[in-house]
Amino acid sequence: MSSGRGSSPRLRLRRAGGRSRTHPWIYAGEIAGLEGAPEPGDAVTVLDQADALVGRGFYNPRASLACRILTRRDEPIDPAWFARRIGEAAAYRQALDLPGQAHRLVWSEGDGLPGLVVDRYAEVVVVQCLTLGMSRALPWIAAGLRGAVGEVAVYVADEPGAARLEGFEPRRGWLDGDGPETVVVAEGPARFTVRVGTGHKTGLYLDQAENRLRVARWAAGRTVLDAFAYTGAFAVQALAAGAARALCVESSPVAGAGAAADLLLNGFSGRAELRAANAFDELRRLERARARFGLVILDPPPFTRRKGALDAAARGYKEINLRAMRLLERGGILATFSCSHHVSPARFEEVCRAAAEDAGAAMRTLEPLGQSRDHPVLLTVPETRYLKGLLLEKL
Numbered sequence: 001m002s003s004g005r006g007s008s009p010r011l012r013l014r015r016a017g018g019r020s021r022t023h024p025w026i027y028a029g030e031i032a033g034l035e036g037a038p039e040p041g042d043a044v045t046v047l048d049q050a051d052a053l054v055g056r057g058f059y060n061p062r063a064s065l066a067c068r069i070l071t072r073r074d075e076p077i078d079p080a081w082f083a084r085r086i087g088e089a090a091a092y093r094q095a096l097d098l099p100g101q102a103h104r105l106v107w108s109e110g111d112g113l114p115g116l117v118v119d120r121y122a123e124v125v126v127v128q129c130l131t132l133g134m135s136r137a138l139p140w141i142a143a144g145l146r147g148a149v150g151e152v153a154v155y156v157a158d159e160p161g162a163a164r165l166e167g168f169e170p171r172r173g174w175l176d177g178d179g180p181e182t183v184v185v186a187e188g189p190a191r192f193t194v195r196v197g198t199g200h201k202t203g204l205y206l207d208q209a210e211n212r213l214r215v216a217r218w219a220a221g222r223t224v225l226d227a228f229a230y231t232g233a234f235a236v237q238a239l240a241a242g243a244a245r246a247l248c249v250e251s252s253p254v255a256g257a258g259a260a261a262d263l264l265l266n267g268f269s270g271r272a273e274l275r276a277a278n279a280f281d282e283l284r285r286l287e288r289a290r291a292r293f294g295l296v297i298l299d300p301p302p303f304t305r306r307k308g309a310l311d312a313a314a315r316g317y318k319e320i321n322l323r324a325m326r327l328l329e330r331g332g333i334l335a336t337f338s339c340s341h342h343v344s345p346a347r348f349e350e351v352c353r354a355a356a357e358d359a360g361a362a363m364r365t366l367e368p369l370g371q372s373r374d375h376p377v378l379l380t381v382p383e384t385r386y387l388k389g390l391l392l393e394k395l
C-alpha cells in the first residue's frame with residue numbers, strides 16, 4: 001500500500017490523460033488493464049495509454065468509480081503523505097479565519113483527499129471514510145489529524161451507503177479512547193450543541209455556517225420564519241442579531257428537540273416558537289392565515305439525488321419559494337437554498353424567477369450564496385459545488 005511507482009501495482013487508462021489530469025475520478029470503463037494484481041483498497045500507480053504518469057490513487061474494482069487520484073506525483077501514499085495533505089487542509093482553514101470552533105477540516109475532493117471527510121467540533125473530530133482505501137488508512141489519518149490540530153478525540157461515523165458500495169464495514173464510534181457525548185461549539189455570537197455520532201451530517205450543517213451569519217445581518221427587528229430548520233441554527237443566529245421573533249418549522253421531532261435545546265442554551269426560548277410540521281403544509285397554512293414575515297429562510301433537504309428527477313425537484317423548489325415570497329412583507333428578505341448536486345445555480349435562479357413571477361413579487365438580488373469556504377470548490381471538479389442560494393429582497 002505504501003510503496004512507490006517502481007514496485008506498486010499499475011492501472012493503465014484506455015486513453016491519453018485528458019480530464020483525468022485535473023479530475024480525480026476514474027471509472028471502471030476507463031481502465032485498459034492492471035499490472036501487479038492490486039487488492040481492493042490498494043494504492044495504485046495510474047498511467048495513461050502513452051505511459052505518462054497520471055497519479056496515484058486508491059483502487060477498488062467493486063465500485064464503478066474504481067479509482068480516485070490522491071496525488072499527481074510519483075510518491076508513496078503513506079503516513080507522511082497523509083500528514084502533509086491533512087496539514088495543508090488545516091492551514092487553509094486557519095487562513096480563512098472562520099467564525100467559531102466548528103468547521104469542516106477535510107472535504108474529500110475539495111482538499112485533494114477524495115473519500116475522506118473530517119469535521120472539527122472544538123476538541124472532537126468526526127471522520128467519515130467513503131472509500132475502502134480511506135477506511136484502511138484510518139490510523140494514518142488519525143495520526144495526521146492529531147499532528148495538524150493537536151490532541152483531539154476521534155469519532156468515526158462512516159456512511160453505511162458508501163461503505164456498502166465499497167465493501168467495508170462502516171464504523172460508528174470512538175477510534176481510540178473515549179470522547180464527550182456532546183460538545184458545545186461557538187459560531188459567531190451563538191452556541192450550538194453537537195451530539196456526537198447522532199443527527200444529520202456529522203452534527204451540524206457546517207456548510208451553512210457563513211450563510212447563517214450573513215443572513216443574520218438582515219435580521220434585526222424582523223419576524224423570522226426558519227423553514228426546514230433542523231436544530232434552528234438560522235433562527236438562533238437571527239435572534240442573536242436582534243430579530244424580534246422566530247418560528248421554526250421542522251418535520252423531524254428529534255431535530256425539533258435539538259432546536260428547543262439550542263434556543264434555550266442561547267436564551268431565546270421566549271422569542272421563538274417551534275412547529276413539528278411538514279414545511280410544505282405549514283407554508284400553505286401560514287399563507288391562508290395571512291401571516292407576514294420580515295425574513296424567511298428556506299433550507300430544504302435535497303429534493304433530488306438523481307438527474308432524472310430534476311423536474312419534480314424544480315416543482316418542489318418553486319412551490320416553497322412562491323409561498324415564501326407571498327408571506328414576505330414589503331422590504332422582507334428571503335434566504336433560499338438548494339443543496340441538490342444536480343440543480344445548477346442557473347437552474348435554481350430560473351426556478352426562483354418563476355416563483356417570483358407567479359407571486360407577482362419584484363425581488364432584488366442582494367447576494368448569491370454558496371457553501372461555506374471550508375467546503376472548497378475546485379474549478380476542475382464541478383461536483384465539489386453543491387450548495388447554492390440567493391438572498392433576495394421583496395420590493
Ligand code: SAH
Nearest residue numbers: 205228229230233250251252278279299301
Ligand atoms: N438550516 C439547517 C439545516 C436544514 S437541513 C441548519 O442550518 O442547521 C433540512 C432539514 O429539513 C432537516 O432537518 C430535515 O429533517 C427537514 N425536513 C425535511 N423535509 C421536511 C419537510 N417536508 N418539512 C419540514 N422539515 C423537513
